[in-house]
Amino acid sequence: MTTAPPSVDVREHILSTAHLIMSGKGFSGVGLNEILRAAHVPKGSFYHYFASKEAFGEALLTRYFEHYLKQMDETFDHAGNGRDQLVAYFEMWAENQSASHPESNCLVVKLAAEVSDLSDTMRRALKAGTDAIVARLTGAVTAGQRDGSIGLKEPAAAVALSLYQSWLGASLIAKIAHNDTPLAAALAETRHRLAIT
Amino acid sequence: MTTAPPSVDVREHILSTAHLIMSGKGFSGVGLNEILRAAHVPKGSFYHYFASKEAFGEALLTRYFEHYLKQMDETFDHAGNGRDQLVAYFEMWAENQSASHPESNCLVVKLAAEVSDLSDTMRRALKAGTDAIVARLTGAVTAGQRDGSIGLKEPAAAVALSLYQSWLGASLIAKIAHNDTPLAAALAETRHRLAIT
């Protein structure tokens, strides 16, 4: 699909092509051949940049979380109080996870279950990434509790983890239903949970 | 000579063997060869019982939900009020999803993300099954609201779906963390949510 010959950063090009394909077919469901054909990169190059498919998967996840966390930080920076930060973030999630943009779907939702039992290194990449996400959410909850925009008394970390898990579950159900209403419902519920009573 | 219908037995045997293996390796991650070897069933027999790997996957899910819903009904029958029914069910979930019993892990958690984009028939099996689960949960929430064991005012269906999604998410995180504490936390939070204020 992607045609540009990026002799500059082939590694990055392979990774971004793979992200596209794997967010549809999963990890075991795609072969290196298909990815490399789509990226117009010969097989010989692949094993120059990556030691194995597993190492490649780990790199894919690491790269994904890097981008993701950066975007998350930007979203938080552009929002006001703690509650607004969280709402803006989950609005973004709902949009990205929509069935109409399969390429921006969350890789945690897509790959976690498949890959956690398959490869310990990939599992650890997933763990590090999700921990970082929850840490940032915890920061926003704490900020919201301090600035008065969030009234919940429970520990910030517990609230953050619970929100994150709910959205993972809602995304899974949205995938099964092939329908975005679970995401809209999750957004409404999140707003409700964070509202000052 | 009541010749027991062996075709049913073999079919069932293949399915139960596959359940075991796939709950570890996923759908695309296992080949028919491995499943059939493990089940001591010759490869040639497979296409006598199933039309394709996809149809096989659909049968696997259907069978899984049949067992699952039956067990769910039994759990509900042995519990008292609506809240107790839900608590008993989620206690069972936490136990089955434990990392130490990978064979009883939830197939929805394991396969939903991988399979929903891969096969529409499998996606629909997943949808029918999860809808049935949420319907039963909704029944228990309604019962609890009626018998006074649940104080929540929100619509029963919304509560049920939200609980189910939270548990899917918690199970995913537990898989990533390779650790059961997220499930214990989910159980505590569920209890808290359902407690009379």
Added chain:
DNA sequence: CCGCCCTCTAGACGACTGGTCTAATCGTCC
């Protein structure tokens, strides 16, 4: 300008597995 070295590309190849299908065998009953 040349030759050298090292990075990167190229893709054939091997050993194996994937799902699928046809042709033959088996078991049972008439």
Added chain:
DNA sequence: GGACGATTAGACCAGTCGTCTAGAGGGCGG
């Protein structure tokens, strides 16, 4: 024995991941 459906054996080829040799390209010292 003959017929016939249920069951199996194994061929089939496209695909898998990974290896390997051969060479193109660019930078640099001289």
